[in-house]
Amino acid sequence: MLSSIKSLCLTICCVLLAGCWSANELTEISLATALAIDKDEDGYLVTIQVINPNEIAGEKMSRGSSISSYSAVGKTLFEAVRKLTETSPRKVNLSHLQLIVYGEEMAKEGIGPTFDFLVRDHELRTDFIMIIAQGMRGKELISILTPLERIPATKIKNSLESSQEFLASTKTIELLELVEDVAADGKGAVLNGVSVEGNIQDGTHVKNEESGAAPTKILLNGIGVFENDQLKGWLTAKEGEGFNFIIDNIHSTSIQIPCEKQGILALEVVENKTDLKGEWKNGKPQISISIETLVNIADAECAQDFSAKENVQKVEQEAEKKIKSLVELSIQTAKEYESDIFGFGEVLRRENPKQWDNIKDNWEQHFLETEAQIDVTIEIKNSGMIAQPVYDEPPEKNRSERSD
Amino acid sequence: MKRRTWKPVKPAKKENQETPKEIKPLATDLKINQETISQSLGNSADIVTREFTVNQKKVMIIFLEALVNKDHIQHYLIEQIINLEWKTDAVSNDEMFQQLKSASISASELNEIDNFQDLLMDLLDGNSILLLDEYPKGLSIESNGVKERGVESPTTQQVVRGPKDSFTETxxxxxxxxxxxxxxxxxxxxxxxxxxxxxxxxxxxxxxxxxxxxxxxxxxxxxxxxxxxxxxxxxxxxxxxxxxxxxxxxxxxxxxxxxxxxxxxxxxxxxxxxxxxxxxxxxxxLFVDFFHSSEDYYQRNDISTFIRGLRFLAFFLALLTPSTYIALTTFHPEMIPTILLVSLAAQREGIPFPALVEALMMEITFELLREAGIRLPTPIGSAISIVGALVLGQAAVDAGIVSATMVIVVSLTAICSFIFPSYSLSISVRLLRFGFMIAAATLGLFGIFVGILLLALHLTSLRSFGIPYLAPFAPFIPQDQGDAVIRKPKWGLVTRPRLVNQRDIRREDTPKPKP
Structure with a gap:
């Protein structure tokens, strides 16, 4: 009995004397939501966006800034992050990181060396989204305050996700996907770009999140194309849409086509399926892209009767042409940047792994010769609540003139 | 040097009650008997002796005033004896004793006694003792009449539907x-x-x-x-x-x-x-018995199953909510969704204590209030609950001593620990909670899991009169699952619990009801 009491006491002492190992009260840590990595003469300039919980969820908001940002310079990423404690008032906790921003200069130089720390460190969850700050330093981007969604990192993440969901001109990339793309032989990496409209300095003031129409806005702007780990150039929104059609990353989007006579017709893509097949023909790689899309008529600003089958077929053909041109445009641009962002190489590797081993070292050359066979099939599923357009006559741009 | 040890004085072992004592027979003389009785009871003030003469013989009735029903003695004993008709003057003591015995036959319990041990025991039990002069035997007549509480509705285990009677002190x-x-x-x-x-x-x-x-x-x-x-x-x-x-x-x-x-x-x-x-x-x-209420069998089986589920949920909530809160906020902030964490952090801003101290403070305050509320008379008790609501509620949060979430955590635990139909189980949960809180504060979620493991080991090692405490879960008895976490309809509860009962297993043969 006595010995069991003794051993119990010893066990309790062992546990208690260890002393709350690695415990951190919430009041002792600051939560980082975004991390910006920029090039610096001495290595990396790391900036973190730390949230001020009281401003976001506290009972009495003191109308202060909802975030603060701290920077530090280090030869390695790890050193820079540790040096943040010199400027930050509390220990920085990186587990809730939502966004990693590379400055454009940094992206052009090459982002490969930063991956190791991001993947290795146990505190990072690797489910954050990676972006490029277009035409500026990452530090500047993450200092900008945003109204409504008061955590700017969350704002950017939400915008990216919802625009990928409904507009399909952007692509969200998480860390592990990026690392794989950079490492893969048959696939080039992409990262979405984010730019700022308005004065950057003004954006860091509390006024920016208070005013209804914020003078400085953060907006998504094109997809950055990488060759290996270096940024080569940008895809426009249209090219981005084509890119998403090829990599089968379309959830929903809108396609505008001209009407038969006058006016414009908008189609809502509700379902899309893209199949890529590759083969080797006449010493050249050939990729056949077959796109099957289901659309609804969303907005007919012209007189077109959709109860007649021929009319529907005409619209379908028109839309097929439109998507085809988008896809061709994006392939052309990718060839200009000499980066296989669609993963055509991967398709060929899957079809014929042995042959791939022979060509993978020269894939970049071969990619430029790649011929794409594009086959688009569109089916109009329904025409919404009405079959006939609301207007009998096509509305015109200069209607006021005509009524005179 | 010789080590001196201190040993407590062991109390002498209690003598067994069964050891035969010297049995002291009743004396023939009435006076001596009376005195012996009075002396044995230390001349207690509540001894009543009533002496009267019947057929020229002295008869004495002795009883303890506090334990008897006096009306009863008056009507069914004294009146009966006085109204007896005696045939001859010279009756032998034996005959007279028999006649007295038949006179008091209306009493429900009647015994002849011939020694002081039995006499005193019966006297203390509320019986009346009738003694006859010059005769070494007495009669012990049942006359118990202590005021008793009637059968009232239960105070600790109330039901919405079900019988409303409860046991009494008798x-x-x-x-x-x-x-x-x-x-x-x-x-x-x-x-x-x-x-x-x-x-x-x-x-x-x-x-x-x-x-x-x-x-x-x-x-x-x-x-x-x-x-x-x-x-x-x-x-x-x-x-x-x-x-x-x-x-x-x-x-x-x-x-x-x-x-x-x-x-x-x-x-x-x-x-x-x-x-x-x-x-x-x-x-x-068994462990599951403490999760079952008799009402489970009176209400429909669907709601009973749901409520049993709630009770099991409440068991884990009451046990683990504060410890999980401590573990997550101090060790694993990455496990909390960002928005929730931001709002938790905003509340913790400016709180001077670590989460454990905050939780312990609130839990102990609550236990104090609960204890005070039970012991105090009802009018003061309600005052306590008002103060308690203020202390545990807004005031503590406004003062910046505890965070609002902690108040929610503590109230949730409090509600959950009182949901069990049996008070005994809520006691164990309330005590274990503190252990889990300390484990969480030192080792985080790891500590909680070690605690759960130890708890499971302990529970499986328990037996109640030879039956494994965790039956029918460990050992797993498929046939008994219909009345453990869920409750099957009455026609489906075919057998009695396997381990408790081994012989008359089948209890039901009703077919499933059909139109």
Missing amino acids: LTTNIGLVRKRLKDPNLRLESRILGQKTQTKVSLIYLHGVASPEIVEEVRRRIDRINVDFILESGNLEELIQDKTYTLFPTVFNSERPDEISAGILKGKIAIMIDGTPFVLLVPA
Whole structure:
């Protein structure tokens, strides 16, 4: 009995004397939501966006800034992050990181060396989204305050996700996907770009999140194309849409086509399926892209009767042409940047792994010769609540003139 | 140097009650008998002696005023004796004693006594003693009349639907309440008298042929080895017969509801009733029994199953909510969704204490309030609850001593720990909670899991009168699952619990109801 009491006491002492190992009260840590990595003469300039919980969820908001940002310079990423404690008032906790921003200069130089720390460190969850700050330093981007969604990192993440969901001109990339793309032989990496409209300095003031129409806005702007780990150039929104059609990353989007006579017709893509097949023909790689899309008529600003089958077929053909041109445009641009962002190489590797081993070292050359066979099939599923357009006559741009 | 050890003086072992004492026979002389009785009871003020002459002989009635029904003695004893008609003047003492005996035949219990031990015992039991001059025998006539509480509705285990009677402090009433429900000739009742000073009647009640004879024998054995000077409440007995003392979990079930006890007896369990308390013990008691209420069987089975689910959920919530909160906020902030974490962090901003101290403070305040509220008289008790609501609520948050989330956590735990139909289980949960909180504060979620593991090990090691405590989960008994976490409809509860009952297994043959 006595010995069991003794051993119990010893066990309790062992546990208690260890002393709350690695415990951190919430009041002792600051939560980082975004991390910006920029090039610096001495290595990396790391900036973190730390949230001020009281401003976001506290009972009495003191109308202060909802975030603060701290920077530090280090030869390695790890050193820079540790040096943040010199400027930050509390220990920085990186587990809730939502966004990693590379400055454009940094992206052009090459982002490969930063991956190791991001993947290795146990505190990072690797489910954050990676972006490029277009035409500026990452530090500047993450200092900008945003109204409504008061955590700017969350704002950017939400915008990216919802625009990928409904507009399909952007692509969200998480860390592990990026690392794989950079490492893969048959696939080039992409990262979405984010730019700022308005004065950057003004954006860091509390006024920016208070005013209804914020003078400085953060907006998504094109997809950055990488060759290996270096940024080569940008895809426009249209090219981005084509890119998403090829990599089968379309959830929903809108396609505008001209009407038969006058006016414009908008189609809502509700379902899309893209199949890529590759083969080797006449010493050249050939990729056949077959796109099957289901659309609804969303907005007919012209007189077109959709109860007649021929009319529907005409619209379908028109839309097929439109998507085809988008896809061709994006392939052309990718060839200009000499980066296989669609993963055509991967398709060929899957079809014929042995042959791939022979060509993978020269894939970049071969990619430029790649011929794409594009086959688009569109089916109009329904025409919404009405079959006939609301207007009998096509509305015109200069209607006021005509009524005179 | 020789080590000096201090040893406590061991109290001398209690002498066994059974050791034969010298039996002192009654004297022939009335005066001597009276004096002996008075002296034995220390000339207590409540001894009443009533002496009168019948047929030229002195007759004496002795009783303890506090224990008897005086009307009863007046009407059924004294009047009967005085109105006796005597045939001749010269009657022998023997004949006269027989005639007195037949005169008091209207009493429900009548015994001849010839020694002082029996006489005193009967006197203390509330009987009246009738003594005849120049005769060494007496009559002990039942005249018990202590004011008793009537059968009222239960105060600790209330139900919406179900019988509203509860046990009282009188053993015979309690036995009656069970007999009334189980009209089976196989219902067995065994009585014992425990406690040298209190002479408390204890009754075992079980259903012969249903209750397992080994368990009945085990209960008898455990009760028979008891040698104490007092048993005042079933809790006294419970501590003397339970399987394991050093456990936080109850291994003996108690209830003040006759229907619940009857249902237990029908499952093959053994009820132990103690005179002087409305709380009746039921053994063997399994872990799941403390999650079951008798109302579960009176309401429809769907709602009963849902409510049982709630109780099991409440068990884990009451046990783990504060510790999980501490572990997540101090060790694993990455496990909390960002928005929630931001709002938690905003509340913790400016709180001077670590989460553990904050939680302990609130939990202890709550336990204090609860205890104060129970012990105080009702009018003051309500004042306490007002103060408590203020202390535990807004004021503490406004003062920046605790965070609002902690108030929610503590209130949730408090509500959950009172949801169990049996108060005994909520005690174990309330105590274990503190252990888990300290484990969480030192080792985080790892500590909590180690705690759960130890708890599971401990629970599986427990036995209640030989039955594994966690049955029917460990050992897993598929046939008994219909009445553990869920409750099947009545026609589906075909068998009695397997481990408790081994013989008369089948209890139901009703077909499933159809139109």
